[in-house]
Amino acid sequence: MTNRNTDVNFTPFAYSSISATYIAPKGKYIFICIERSPFSKTSPENNHELWRISPDGKESTKIDEGLNILKRKGCFIIKKISRLRKIKNKNGIKQQWMMRDHYYDLDGHIIWAKDEYEYRK
Structure with a gap:
């Protein structure tokens, strides 16, 4: 915004x-979505993080982490793995x-969380 480059940790x-x-x-905050290297190849991981930084770069806050982060008009949506469900069926136990x-919201405060649903690749 000010045409200056500054390193921010x-x-x-x-x-x-x-x-x-x-x-x-x-210009109240700068939001940065980062991706951490996934550690597991067999299960999904919450390997994306949303960070909020003050414009002067002196204050940073981790908002949350999830499998995917989307920006929509007026909000951020963080798709987050919540749990592993085990279902018994006639063939054994299925994991879901x-x-x-x-x-x-655009200040980084949680508005609400939707109901759980099955993860599908």
Whole structure:
């Protein structure tokens, strides 16, 4: 916004890439979506994080983490793995990952979370 480049250390953890950046209305915050390297190849992981940074870069807050982060008009949606459900059937036990969508306003505060649903690739 000011045509200056400044290094900002907003997370103490390593990450593989910055997937998206957003500026809140009136430049109140800068939001950064980062992707951590996935650790497991067999199960889904909450490997994306949403961070909120003050415009001067002095204050950073981790909003939440999830499987996917979407920006919609007026909110962020973080799709988050919530639990592993085990279902007994005639062939044995089936495992099903459950997800929940969490909605955040443009200040980074949670608005609400939808009901759980089955994770499908």
